[in-house]
Amino acid sequence: EINVTVNGxxxxxxxxxxxxxxxxxQGYVACHYVFKNLVKYYQKLKEEQ
Incomplete structure (x- = not known):
């Protein structure tokens, strides 16, 4: 189990x-979900610049 959090x-x-x-x-679906939403996160940050 990987338990990762980010600070504020x-x-x-x-x-x-x-x-x-x-x-x-674990599994493909979870990995796909993570990467799909990380892309959304960085796109939102890019739009704010």
């Missing part, structure tokens, strides 16, 4: 922690 220093830590919580489970 970055933007939207609640969203990141929700996404990374899925990484604690």
């Amino acid at each position: 220093d970055g933007k939207y830590p609640e969203f990141l922690n929700k996404v990374l919580l899925k990484a604690a489970t």
Whole structure:
């Protein structure tokens, strides 16, 4: 089991922690979910610049 969390220093830590919580489970679906939502996260940050 992988249990990863981010601290509150970055933007939207609640969203990141929700996404990374899925990484604690194994399998393709969880991995796909994590990467799909990380892409959304970085696209949102890019739009804000």
